[in-house]
Amino acid sequence: MSPPQPHPGAPARTREQVADLHFMDARYKLLDLAAFLDRLDRAAGGEDHRVRGLRAALPLLLEKDEGRVARILTLWSDPTAEPIAKADTKAASGVWPGLK
Amino acid sequence: MRYIEPHGHMVSRTTDDYQAMALAGCAAICEPAFWAGFDRKSADGFYDYFCQLTQIEPKRAAKYGLPHYSWLCINPKESEDMALAADVLALIPEFLKAPTVLGIGEIGLNKNTRNEMKVLEQHIGLAVKHDQMILVHTPHLEDKRKGTRLIMDALKANGVVKPERVIIDHVEEHTIHEVLDQGFWAGITLYPESKATPVRAIDMIESVSAQRVWLNSACDWGHSDPLSVPKAAQEMRRRGHSAAAIDRLVYGNPVKFLSQSPRFKDPAAQA
Numbered sequence: 403m404s405p406p407q408p409h410p411g412a413p414a415r416t417r418e419q420v421a422d423l424h425f426m427d428a429r430y431k432l433l434d435l436a437a438f439l440d441r442l443d444r445a446a447g448g449e450d451h452r453v454r455g456l457r458a459a460l461p462l463l464l465e466k467d468e469g470r471v472a473r474i475l476t477l478w479s480d481p482t483a484e485p486i487a488k489a490d491t492k493a494a495s496g497v498w499p500g501l502k
Numbered sequence: 503m504r505y506i507e508p509h510g511h512m513v514s515r516t517t518d519d520y521q522a523m524a525l526a527g528c529a530a531i532c533e534p535a536f537w538a539g540f541d542r543k544s545a546d547g548f549y550d551y552f553c554q555l556t557q558i559e560p561k562r563a564a565k566y567g568l569p570h571y572s573w574l575c576i577n578p579k580e581s582e583d584m585a586l587a588a589d590v591l592a593l594i595p596e597f598l599k600a601p602t603v604l605g606i607g608e609i610g611l612n613k614n615t616r617n618e619m620k621v622l623e624q625h626i627g628l629a630v631k632h633d634q635m636i637l638v639h640t641p642h643l644e645d646k647r648k649g650t651r652l653i654m655d656a657l658k659a660n661g662v663v664k665p666e667r668v669i670i671d672h673v674e675e676h677t678i679h680e681v682l683d684q685g686f687w688a689g690i691t692l693y694p695e696s697k698a699t700p701v702r703a704i705d706m707i708e709s710v711s712a713q714r715v716w717l718n719s720a721c722d723w724g725h726s727d728p729l730s731v732p733k734a735a736q737e738m739r740r741r742g743h744s745a746a747a748i749d750r751l752v753y754g755n756p757v758k759f760l761s762q763s764p765r766f767k768d769p770a771a772q773a
Contacts, residue, residue, distance in 0.1 A: 412708035413742035423740060424701065471702065472675040479647040479676065480614070489613035492579050494643035 407468055455497030477501070503527040504770075505731050505752035508760065509608070509637070509671060509689060509718035511536050512559055512570070513551075519721070519728045524566040526732040529753065529769035531563055532760065534573040534608035534637050539723055541580055545589035548576065552593065556600035571766060573607035573637045574598065581612070581621035591624055598632055604763045605629065607637025608671060611649040614641060619652065626660050635763055636668040637689075640677065642696060650677045654684055667762055671718065672697055678706055678715075687714045687759050692730035700734035704741065707751060716756045 408414060442453060459474045480498045504527045512520070512533050523531070533555060542548060555572040563570035574597055576590040597603060609625040611618045629636050636657075641649035650670065657663050670681045671689035674697065681688045690706060691697040698706070703717060721728035731752055738748045753770075760766040 409708040411710070411712060415742065427701070469675075471705075475674055475676040476647065478644050480644050482648060483651070485614050485616045485619045485652065487616060489582070489615050492612060494613075494641065494645050496643045498644040 451499045451501065452495055452497045455501050458501065503732065503735055503752075504529050504749065505735065506716075506756035506760070506769075507531045507719060507721075507728070507731060508669075508716050508756040509534060509691065509720045510728060511720065511722035512563065513554055514723035515721060515728060517562065517565070520563055520566040520568060523728055524568055526729055528568060528732075530569040530571065530766075532571045532573065532604060532756075533559060534639075535575045535577065536608060536639075536722065537577040537579040541583075542586075545586065545593055548590045549593055552597045556597055556602060560602050569602075569767065569769060569772075571602045571604045571760070572600075573605050574603060575606050575609045575625055576621065577608070578610050578612040578618045578622065578639060578641075581618045582615065584617055584620065587621045587624070591621075591628060594628060595632060598634065601765060604760060604766060605635035605637060607635075608639035609636065610639035610653055611641050612639075612645070614645055614649045614652060619656065622653065622656055623660075626656060626663060630660060630662045636663065638668060638670040640670060640672045642672075646672070646674065647676055650681065654681070654686070657686075658684070666714075669716070669759060672720070673706075674698055675702070675706060678710060682710060682714060687716070690715060690717050691720045692717060692727070692734055693720065694725055694727060700730060700737045703734050704737045707738075712751055712755070714755070714759075715751070716759065717752060 455478050459477055462470055462473050462477065478497045478501065507523060507528050510531050510533055512531060535551065535555060552574055555574065559572070560570040574594050576587050581587050606625050606629040609622055611622060626636065638653055640646050640653065653670065657665070657668060665685035666687070669687040669689050672691045673681050673688045678688050690703045692700055692703055707715065717731050717734050719726060719728050719730040727733070735748050735752050757768050761768060
């Protein structure tokens with residue numbers, strides 16, 4: 403466990419207090435994710451690029467430093483810098499399709 | 503508790519939502535122009551929409567004691583059609599005279615295309631020409647980081663736009679720091695799935711100096727919650743934030759930004 407890194411804008415709190423507030427929420431979300439992966443295993447076809455991105459993000463959850471959300475969002479982001487010529491859809495999928 | 507809803511698409515909501523927001527402490531609502539869920543076929547459709555934003559919604563909100571303000575533009579999702587965009591931009595100056603219009607918005611990018619960029623630059627030019635504030639929509643999901651950077655580059659390239667008169671909305675953990683570092687205001691949108699939850703929003707608030715940040719629900723015709731701002735305030739209370747800190751974030755900050763328009767009246771000063 404890393405040493406505490408409180409933000410200056412946050413009231414002081416212990417890890418137990420954080421768990422009291424948010425553990426059950428995180429618990430059910432993790433179980434939902436596990437159930438989603440199980441559901442994929444039971445389905446036919448190849449790996450969807452969105453699911454590939456999700457699997458690529460899982461190791462980032464176990465990194466020690468804060469900033470996991472930003473690192474996951476950056477992993478899923480389009481890394482290019484120039485506008486594209488034309489879009490073939492209005493919608494975003496959640497993971498940049500070019501992610502390997 | 504009192505709060506401002508600085509970004510709600512009330513044309514898509516029922517009057518029950520107005521009532522629920524008023525009961526939850528909402529003191530004023532601001533409504534940027536947005537995509538209707540389908541592409542409008544002509545500028546006439548936008549003319550009617552701008553009439554709805556500037557004439558109908560203020561009356562509907564007033565029934566619940568809520569001041570209603572609006573922002574005008576053609577949404578980036580409809581910006582691929584450059585001819586339509588030009589026709590709609592030509593309509594906007596007439597509506598800028600309406601007493602409840604605060605500026606140009608929500609402009610920005612959707613899929614980060616060249617045509618979207620051109621229309622964004624035209625909107626920025628329109629705002630500068632008419633000395634209007636700007637409310638920016640940043641792209642969704644995997645397009646957000648790139649689009650946010652392109653938008654900030656376009657705003658800076660204009661050379662006249664004052665960052666403190668621009669709010670860049672829908673920031674998330676990977677964009678909020680860049681937006682604030684460049685002097686813009688940042689908006690955190692509370693969406694159940696695709697943007698930030700109230701819990702993540704308060705994590706972000708605790709990680710930055712929250713002097714130039716507002717929270718909004720961006721409630722519209724999709725999966726969204728018009729009460730998400732007071733729910734985020736509740737999350738702050740659960741974590742031990744003071745009543746003053748909550749009030750500063752959900753009321754004081756939007757009032758501070760919006761009061762740069764002489765048309766916006768602080769509801770507390772009107773009481």
